[in-house]
Amino acid sequence: MTTELRRLRNYIDGEFRDAADGRTTEVVNPATGEPYATAPLSGAADVDAAMAAAEAAFPAWRDLVPGERQKALLKIADAFEARAEELIATESENTGKPIGLTRDEEIPPMIDQIRFFAGAARMLEGRSAGEYMEGLTSIIRREPVGVCAQVAPWNYPMMMAVWKFAPALAAGNTVVIKPSDTTPASTVLFAEIIGGVLAELGHPQGVFNVICGDRETGRLMVEHSVPAMASITGSVRAGKQVAGSASKDLKRVHLELGGKAPVVVFEDTDIPKAVEDISVAGFFNAGQDCTAATRVLVHESIHDEFVSALAKAAAETKTGAPDDEDVLYGPLNNANQLAQVTGFIDRLPAHAKVEAGGHRVGDKGFFYAPTVVSGLKQDDEIIQNEVFGPVITVQTFSDEQQAISYANGVEYALASSVWTKDHARAMRMSKALDFGCVWINTHIPLVAEMPHGGFKKSGYGKDLSAYGFEDYTRIKHVMTSLG
Numbered sequence: 001m002t003t004e005l006r007r008l009r010n011y012i013d014g015e016f017r018d019a020a021d022g023r024t025t026e027v028v029n030p031a032t033g034e035p036y037a038t039a040p041l042s043g044a045a046d047v048d049a050a051m052a053a054a055e056a057a058f059p060a061w062r063d064l065v066p067g068e069r070q071k072a073l074l075k076i077a078d079a080f081e082a083r084a085e086e087l088i089a090t091e092s093e094n095t096g097k098p099i100g101l102t103r104d105e106e107i108p109p110m111i112d113q114i115r116f117f118a119g120a121a122r123m124l125e126g127r128s129a130g131e132y133m134e135g136l137t138s139i140i141r142r143e144p145v146g147v148c149a150q151v152a153p154w155n156y157p158m159m160m161a162v163w164k165f166a167p168a169l170a171a172g173n174t175v176v177i178k179p180s181d182t183t184p185a186s187t188v189l190f191a192e193i194i195g196g197v198l199a200e201l202g203h204p205q206g207v208f209n210v211i212c213g214d215r216e217t218g219r220l221m222v223e224h225s226v227p228a229m230a231s232i233t234g235s236v237r238a239g240k241q242v243a244g245s246a247s248k249d250l251k252r253v254h255l256e257l258g259g260k261a262p263v264v265v266f267e268d269t270d271i272p273k274a275v276e277d278i279s280v281a282g283f284f285n286a287g288q289d290c291t292a293a294t295r296v297l298v299h300e301s302i303h304d305e306f307v308s309a310l311a312k313a314a315a316e317t318k319t320g321a322p323d324d325e326d327v328l329y330g331p332l333n334n335a336n337q338l339a340q341v342t343g344f345i346d347r348l349p350a351h352a353k354v355e356a357g358g359h360r361v362g363d364k365g366f367f368y369a370p371t372v373v374s375g376l377k378q379d380d381e382i383i384q385n386e387v388f389g390p391v392i393t394v395q396t397f398s399d400e401q402q403a404i405s406y407a408n409g410v411e412y413a414l415a416s417s418v419w420t421k422d423h424a425r426a427m428r429m430s431k432a433l434d435f436g437c438v439w440i441n442t443h444i445p446l447v448a449e450m451p452h453g454g455f456k457k458s459g460y461g462k463d464l465s466a467y468g469f470e471d472y473t474r475i476k477h478v479m480t481s482l483g
């Protein structure tokens with residue numbers, strides 16, 4: 001007997017719609033490996049319709065007083081909170097994430113972030129107005145950019161969608177957002193919730209549109225003539241494509257493209273505490289986190305003690321089904337990701353040593369064991385490239401300069417951490433580490449008020465914070481004669 005797959009649909013101008021040409025893709029539950037839904041594979045006609053809706057809605061949304069946009073975002077946050085269990089179940093089915101951890105670790109920050117941007121809507125900043133030329137007054141107007149084309153990733157489908165739509169809407173932009181083709185379900189549910197709030201408040205429905213589809217759909221969005229800005233969280237390859245496409249008509253681009261976070265552990269570190277925190281920060285969400293504590297650099301004098309404690313922590317870390325309360329993480333997101341992680345381990349050089357894990361778990365779904373690999377060298381593939389799986393690598397260093405050189409010696413530059421009791425060393429390292437974030441004696445916490453974003457090939461533009469909000473605005477100088 002075949003069970004009918006649930007049908008997810010695009011959300012354009014307040015209506016749920018199939019793709020104009022009826023094409024679909026299957027949506028798989030990674031905990032079972034089985035398809036459970038279909039989603040539209042949107043093409044040019046769908047993108048055109050969504051962009052037209054967002055463009056038509058823009059003037060009314062832009063011209064609201066900020067307090068009205070704040071009110072809408074606060075209502076959206078309340079509605080998310082009221083429907084949290086539905087969001088959790090939807091996200092968990094589509095990603096295999098543990099239900100309890102999604103409830104505790106993802107929903108509260110997401111809602112807080114929407115509320116943060118609701119407040120930011122009323123803090124449109126411009127530096128001092130004044131007379132910088134005799135008889136003339138200058139002021140700054142901070143304005144929305146326009147329609148934003150946004151492409152979200154599959155690792156935190158809900159939270160990354162929040163990071164995109166919340167600052168954009170707060171600043172007065174309208175949005176066409178595309179979730180990853182593997183994880184569209186929660187963004188489609190967002191559409192229902194956000195659409196409900198917009199309708200209740202009498203705002204145009206085209207303020208928020210969801211288009212499902214693949215890379216080609218994303219390209220059509222970014223190259224479309226309507227959006228003034230393209231924002232993507234994804235791989236470096238995807239970011240280069242988006243920047244290339246956007247360059248054709250000089251759209252503003254906002255890129256968050258992953259990381260390879262160094263975790264620099266000095267000899268004076270409290271080893272048991274560091275191991276406990278680092279293993280959670282490395283394995284949480286199956287390591288599918290652009291800030292994951294994935295690349296440990298440990299002082300040679302404590303290497304053996306540290307590695308044996310980390311391997312023990314890995315062996316004690318559980319992966320498994322979403323409803324198992326003891327698991328730290330669920331499956332990898334999709335079959336390609338499982339092949340990617342497996343490939344890195346299969347290709348390890350002879351000098352590497354797998355201290356824990358290094359294999360798939362079970363034969364259903366895409367689970368992978370918590371893995372620790374030691375003995376690695378700076379040029380090794382697994383040190384230079386993002387694995388995006390539950391794999392922590394370990395290298396050694398002999399002094400601060402070598403630690404800095406190894407830490408910075410990759411193309412990514414998103415997040416990093418330093419573990420030491422020596423305050424001056426922590427401060428020196430914070431200056432020297434060439435990453436958008438440096439944590440000291442911790443790794444992975446985020447707050448809505450602080451920026452998230454990288455340097456080098458990790459992209460440009462910030463998520464979260466007043467900086468992220470400003471990325472979705474433009475400034476205009478207005479000068480008036482006093483005569």
Ligand SMILES: NCCCC=O
Pocket residue numbers: 155156288289290291444446
């Ligand atoms: N911990 C959230 C990181 C966002 C990107 O993966």
